[in-house]
Amino acid sequence: MAQPLVMMSSIRKQFGPVLANDDVSVTVNAGEVLALLGENGAGKSTLMKILYGFYAADAGTIRISGQPVSFSSPREAMAAGIGMVFQQFSLIPALSVLENLLAALPDAPWLQPRGSTKVRAALRWLTRLAPEIDPNRAVRTLSVGERQLVELAKVLNLDARVVILDEPTSVLTPAETERLYGFIKTLTSEGKAVVLITHKLADIAACADHIVVMRGGKIVDEAPARDRTPGSLVEAMVGRGVAGSLPPPSSPPTDVPLLQVRGLSADIQGRKIRDVSFELAPGEILGIAGVSGNGQFTLAESLAGLVPALAGDVVLDGVSIASRVEDGAISGDVAYVPERPLDNAVVADLDLALNLALRDVRQLDFFPDRKAAFRRAHELISRYDIRPPQPTLAASALSGGNLQKLVIARELSGRVRLVIACYPTMGLDVLATQAVYREMFRQATEDACVVWISEELDDLLSYAHRIAVIHAGEIMGITRREAADRRTLGRWMAGHAMIEAA
């Protein structure tokens, strides 16, 4: 039998009191897709960051094609043919796509004449992965999904033999996801190995060859993909059967609107929304579907009042909450779960207790009561199962999913009248996803309006009261859940507006 391409044996990694990897051994074969599953904080990202030379393992060995290696930096790992796309991105927002790609090339040239071979080399994968992305656009104007594709192109440019993808599909649209599956297949057919970290069983069905399930830093299951059913995987992941799906939230009692959005237009660095109008009754959940990068971020930010409205208004219970005045905090009646929590919702180098307290930090005493803050943090951490449960830890030490739970805990634990949630379950495992939905729906049953921006069309179709579709910054149509069908929604997503019945 041929040498495995990568062999990690008995890897151990401890972060302070947390044992993130406990005697973990995996092998990755050329031409295969290894799916790495496990609940939030199981240690998946850590294991792969060790392979990528980002962390040094405390114990254990790594062999590549049988040769023992020890990487002290990602640069060395890359030279050995290992590339990784992180869960949290590493692109430089102020630079253009092309500049980012050029800078990542091993021998990045000082001068970059357009059309030179270097530029062609930098763009060769991007043009295959996402021909619609203009390389001269600044990265900060890209949507999460587009950023992911640029990250992927960046890694593929380095001719990696082993490509590690950390939850790539959690931010991609169904179409982008399909395209990614296609690429993964091309890569393996070229003899490369792919490690796919994911929470989505659909990813596994689509492309996994071999499955490794982690829990609490250990491997709890390992098998060829064809030997496992989705049910058994979920059980291995969380250690018990899932509770089944949630009951859909009941319809709102009245239709007197609590939230009125009228002709709202806004612009964040070229990402525009135009003339958005809708009304929500108390307790009503409006799902907003659409291909990511079509104005979702701007919509969420302007509903929260964080960017000035160019036109129109957002009225919550008779009070305008659009265009928060300078220095004013976000309204206490609004809970906002933004996309990319690391950039938009937490202060990475401050501790969990403080991050959890940010919502009403201005009401603290001048000498804040640290004990009380820690008590509250402990309570939220255990209620929302944030791991590791240490209020003194810096937020940057949390795994992607736990970071999201932290934001949910802060925003949704109190009483509010409007919930704005942008991809709230991005990066969450099955149980955590359900917990978030339960929290969101609880707000609805307590008569808050919920604006729920998501790409999980299935979930929107099972839980939202109404579904709107956003395309190019405009609402293409709104429909009740009962009347919604995938074809119409799909047409709206592609930009065909609703034809009003006269």
Place this chain on the structure above:
Amino acid sequence: MSAAGSIRIIAIVGGSAAFLIGASIFLAAIGRPPLATLSQMVLYAFGDSYSLSESLVKATPILLCALAVILPARLGLITVGGEGQLYFGALTGTAVVIALPAAPMVVLLPAMLLAGAIGGGAWSGIAGLLRARCNVNETISTLLMNYVAVLLVNYVIYGAWKDPASLGWPATMMFPPAAIVPSVFGTRAHVGLIVGIAAAVVLHISVTHTRWGIALRVLAGNRKVAAMAGFSFVKQTLLVMALGGALAGFAGICETSAIQGRLQAGISVGYGLTGFLVAWLSGQNFLRAIPIAILIGGLIAAGDALQLYSKIPSASATIMQGLLFVAALGASGLAGRGTARHG
């Protein structure tokens, strides 16, 4: 031990060793016995009450200027404007003395000190305003404003405020006794030192234990999230810049009044820049800046004494000071790099 703790110890030991080696080589090169000269310097700096008081005199403006750097640094701002703020504070404080030369001490002294602090605060506040409102880089603006402040002082001491009795020497009149900052412990060290140490302690407590400290940390960490929580970058930038500038301005008027006795050129021998370096050596920590400022003050005082008694040119003290900074910053940089990836 925590990684930060071991980095600090490596940096202190390594930095001291590097400094001693560098200084010895330098002293040997200029033909002085290294060990004897170095131990003599320690004596000149802290050996008796007179040298100690001279060291504290030098340490005072350095400490105040360091605080003026550390406070904005807590918001992520890098200012190098201590020198200019010091000069401008000296200028505005002196203006009060010139305007009310005959006022009684209870009026004149507080008014002068306050005017000095306000002057320094306003000077620095301008840079803060430019940063907050127009996004002008504060490092550049404070650097440039240093030159302006020094030249403004030159302008008045060569012009309108020049004392005719000083026979062409560019300086204002001598300050009346009612405008002389009292000294402490019967030495030349003055009230500015007490204020500097008290300010360091109060600022330390404020940034670590109050809501204001949280605001600074949140703003420094993520401006977007801070805005969501209702913290204003504009307001806090103005506040830290003005407070910092006020401390440097206070240092300026104290130097003018207690040490020089009148406003003249050269009230500061690079205290602003030295304060900046002390701030970096302290890791932008208010409390740690106190001993470091005293140490550097000692080195400067020892340099003066060496020049006086051992006929070593004064430039050598400056060179050794430079060696000390390079050694300390280099060592802490290297130590940080060596341990950074194991966290």
